[in-house]
Amino acid sequence: MKSETKFLIEKIKSANTILLSAHKNPDGDALCSVLALYQLIFLNYGKESVCVYDGNVPEALRYIPLRGRARYFDHAEMSGAADLAILLDYGTTNNIGGTRPMLDAAKFLIEIDHHKNDNKIGDFCIDDETAAATACLLYDLMIDAGWEYDDKVLNLLALGILTDTGNFKYAKDGRSLRIMGNLVDQGIEINRLLELLNNKPRKTIQTEAGVVANAEFFFRNRLAVAIVDSDAYKHLDGRGETALSLLGQIKGVEFIVLLKQQKENQIGVSIRSKHIPINQIAEKLGGGGHICAAGAVVCDSLENVKNKVIQMFQGV
């Protein structure tokens, strides 16, 4: 067993209260990793961790196993500081949101993440930038620890991998596929999981289709820019993955930018690229993420952010 696995187990065993969390506005990998770890700790050590999030959970994740265990941080049943907090899949400190004080108050903080991060906050870090999803790291920990698991754990890990790899489109190597191979061998039905995720409200799909219909194209159509205004933003589910995906299917499009008017002067920027790294653009905007899928939140007018982002693609 790896020394980091042993250390994690010792910390879990000695903690009376455990807090689990991930990034704000949790996506599939963030939420499923939290819930899978909740279940693993429960099955193997008999302890019920408190799972908290900030922001909104996408509608598409409504029916995942154990969804009800994750509570909005303000409604969490946690009195006082946790003995142990485990922060999964958070990326950068900007992404943590309202759960930060609870994490800071914990007596010990372990992070488990696959994002590039130069400003780690864990007292102990189990990080691996080469992993396609945090769920892959959890799977490896589970096997290394020899932990008992159940169907819920397997389904959650599979969902985390599916969502973060865009159904394997962004798999950087064979590791996530090998893990999924093992999960399928143990009875996971990918088709059933995709059905569970493809379950968005009608208004959401219609909104995202409208956003795509009004997209603009720059630099010989290599860059697609689409805008989600404040009205459309109310109906968006998660980051607007449907719009990002549709624009990425257009012939000749290399880069996709989705600008989301979250507030009057607060614009969420999601950037995708088919081949060329774009994480440096997100970093310059104060955000971060993965090489070909990154984002930021910029406090400025929609028009200014749009012009600034388009300029940053000049010569890329």
Ligand SMILES: [Mn+2]
């Ligand atoms: Mn992730």
